[in-house]
Amino acid sequence: MKLYIKNSACISSLGIQQNENSFELETISQEDPKKRYVIEPDYKEFLSFNVIRRSARYVKVGLFTALKCMQNIEHTLGGIIVGTGVGSFSYTEKFLDEMNAKNEEKLSPNLFLQSMNSLLSGYISILTKCTGYNLTYVNRGISFESALLDAQAQFLEDRSRYLLVGAADEITDNYVDIVHKTGYLNSSEKNTLPALGEGAAFMLLSAEGRKGDIGIAAIRLFFEATPEDINTGIEEVLEEANCTYRDVDLLLTTREIQQFLTVGEKISCLFYKDYIGEYPTATSFAVWLAEKIVATKHVPEIFGKRFGTKKEFRNILIVNQYKKNASILLVSK
Amino acid sequence: MDVFVSGMGIVSPLGIGLEANFEQLSKEATGISKLQLIDSVHKDKVFVGEVKHSDEELMDRLALKNSYSNPSRTWILALTAANEALAQAKIQEKDKKQYRIGIVSSSTVGGLRNTEKSYDGFIKGQNTIDFISEHSVADSTEKLAIELGIKDYHTTINTACSSSSNAIILGARLIKSNMLDIVLVGGADTLSKYTINGFNSLLLLDPGHCKPFDEGRKGINLGEGAGYLVLESEKSMKERKVTPKALLSGYGITNDAYHLSATSPEGNGIQAAMKIALNMGGLIPEKIDYINAHGTGTANNDLTEGMAMKQVFNDQLPSFNSTKSFTGHTLAAAGAINLIHGAIAMENNMVFANLNFKNPIPQHNLRPESKTVKSKNIHHVLSNAIGMGGFCSSIIISES
Incomplete structure (x- = not known):
């Protein structure tokens, strides 16, 4: 079962220049080469002021990419499947910090809501008005692949669907610090610490394709x-x-x-x-x-x-x- | 292709195992009491459904094959329930070689209970405790795979409070699409300072015992626990000579697409999920004998889920209840625990009481069973789960 990519969008730590015929990427200098933060887009293109102000970066880059992928698409969306390895670590930290600082009193509900792993896929359903299938996979290095496998199963059930499938992850300074100090991602052989990154990519998938489709x-x-x-x-x-x-x-x-x-x-x-x-x-x-x-x-x-x-x-x-x-x-x- | 339930396992505030849960449910004995095992300002104050055993006590029962550095309570609960489910399904070591077996698990809390103890000190350089490996909700699934030796495929779902319902449904779909023969499905969550404060900040905690579907309901009691089921195809069950516990006859997943932390007034998402499930099972609403509702005890859920049930069942509702009045809301585990309680009800031909119900909600005037109903023939049970973010799931199990 081939998953045809009808459209796609991406945000990464690389600059993207793209038009119909050409496609180039550029490296943007980072303050700390061990932390490859995404180049944040002008969110206003797709997101409301409220969403931009109140959401974790993981949610913002995910939402922006998902909506960009659906721009000018006329097919009805049959479902949304999202993978994330870490989810919203930034807001988990914020809520933990507030909980400790204020001794568990008068805490901000938005920080708690925004720290939920599943918030992104739920949010996409609201903004795309898609009431169909909706799921978030959180399974480390195969979170996005789990979403793809699910899409395959979906198409076996109904070939005519269009599914929005994608992934988003974020890092924070503390997250990188914790990962490096604990050796969480050290390569076993060389004991080296990789540079950590973040990003989002979404694709509109269909089981129907013609010869030559990707x-x-x-x-x-x-x-x-x-x-x-x-x-x-x-x-x-x-x-x-x-x-x-x-x-x-x-x-x-x-x-x-x-x-x-x-x-x-x-x-x-x-x-x-x-x-x-x-x-x-x-x-x-x-x-x-x-x-x-x-x-x-x-x-x-x-x-x-x-x-x-x-x-x-x-x-x-x-x-x-x-x-x-x-x-x-x-x-x- | 039909998918059957060949085994179930449960840990809840009512106790460890199917027997203990049945005993407490039929005695109308709640598992909800004041918080004991977490160091928090809410200790001895907030009402929760706590599993009344320490991590050490639970670990002692497990007789682990491997050793693990900082096991999360989520995983300890998950493994306890998974062991019971696999034993009931009579899964042998040879089956793990002969069949494609997978795990679809779910959690929302994961290792947060460890994270919240160590994070602040770690950041300030006061400790070097490695909590990050266990932090991910995937960690307990991965450790289940390792400890149980089930390595063909595993993944983890997090769709808030409908997580384990979605894990059950995905498991069934993986069997139907011939990707797996047998799959362990379910979810686990523990109480944590984080979630107690999170739901408290949302003003969703009932200061006393939760009162699902009651006019005077004030919110949820958080709970903890784990529910796991073994799903398999008729073929592998026949070959392995096991008898099914139930048939998974229908399911539906939708999104309410209305609001991040509230469901639509008519419960459109859960309405649609119930209809899809009935359709798949080839069942008219009259065939459902009992609904184990999501029934969290919040103003929004019990109103909108009730409206949705009323719509789907044309005002002729079968017996229904919410067993969250016994266990509290066990978040990711809720869907699986609900379904297992439903299966226990079907097996014993009983509908358990919806505790603390006095007066119906005026807008829909629905009355759950407030007392235990004995000797009721139950052939089909429908079970709902709804999660923040609009995630709606409905599952029907039938006598096999």
Whole structure:
């Protein structure tokens, strides 16, 4: 079951210049290179003053991206599925701080509401007036993938639906500090601390597509996977898509993963997390990027001239690992 | 394809296990009392549904295969209930190899009870306690997968107070779409200083015992607990020679799309969810013998859910109650605990009392069963869950 991407939108720590034919990204300098905060858009384009003032950044970037993805879309939305790894950490901190400072008295209900993981998908339903299916997945490194798998099941039940599927995550200074001090995300081999990032990406998905339309052709999820499991998984995914590694134009992954992949040296690799930082739903950025590359036949220049512009990009493989979770996604034409 | 319930497990303020829950429900003995186990200004004051065992007591019962550094109470409750469900479903080690088994779990609190103890000191450099691993609601699901050796697929849902209903529904859908053969579904949440203060800030806590569907209701009592079910296809059940406890005959998920913290006046979202569930089960409303309502005890919920039930059932409501008058509102666990209480009612042909009900809400004039109804034939039970953010879910279980 291929999930056709009818439209998409993204907010990340990279600047995005995009029109119909061209597509470039740019690095924006960050105060602390270990913290890759998103470039916040002019929220007023889609959000009311009240929402902008009272919401967590996680909610704002998620809402903005979701609404941008639905801009000029006439199809009726059949459901909304959101993945988030961390949810609203900023407002969890704010409510905890207030609870401690005011000794549990006269606390702000908005801080509590805004700290709910599920607020974003509920909010999208209100702003898109979508009364259909609505769910939030919060499962670390496969939160976005869980949403995609759910979409697959939805389409098996009803092919005619359009589903808005996406992910959002945020970091805070304290969150980064806690993660670094506890070694929560340390790579086991090198004991290195990755730069942390945040972002949001949404896509309008449909089971119906024509030849040449771009979509997510395969999804594989793993828990406590060995390198062998992942290598076998890649073989299965390629077989399912009726192709070999030679048909894969680009591999979006990390340097660490590349080292144990049997196809790691054979396919041209782009280490996207070096640019956006690590976060649980970073694969939503990767899918958005892959779709854009296939659509424009062009890899943004910030990733290096070596990728250049090919006559065609047909298949882009995404291999990810986040703590005990791993996933393989194939975006293809 | 039909999906069956082959096992259930529960921990609630009424006790550990299906037996203990049945005993307390049939005795009309509430599990709600003043907060004991959390260090808070609300201790000994606020009425809650607390599981009356310390983490240590609960851990002692578990006989763990692995060791875990800072286990959250959410996970301890979840594992306690999951163990009972898997035992009732007679899931053997060989089944875990032979079948594609998954876990769909849910929580809203996750490890917050640990976070709220350590966060402030950590930030100020006064401690180095690692609470961040357990903080995520996914952590207890992941530890269930590890401890139970169920590793084909697991995921975690958080849709506020309808979370575990949605976990049950997703599990059923994964079986129907042939992604899994057997799936452990449900949810767990613990009381925490965070949620007690959160609901208090929203002015949603009843200062006394909650009074679902009563005219004078003043809000919820927060509760804690876990409810898990084993769902499977007819095929695997036959092969494994287990008898089903119930048939999952219908379900519906919608969003009210009205307001973040209030439901629409007519309860449009839950109305639609009930209708979708009835439709899927091929059931006319008259076939439902008993509704275990969401019935939280808030002004908004009990009014709008009642309006919705009245609409769907054409003013001819079957027996209904809210067992939150026994357990308090167990947040993510509420949907699963509700459904399990419904299954216990169906098995014993009883409708348990809706405690503390005196006068109906004038706008809909609906009367829940205020006393235990014995020897009532129950073939189909409908169970509702509604979460902040507009998340509405309805599930029907039937005699199998």
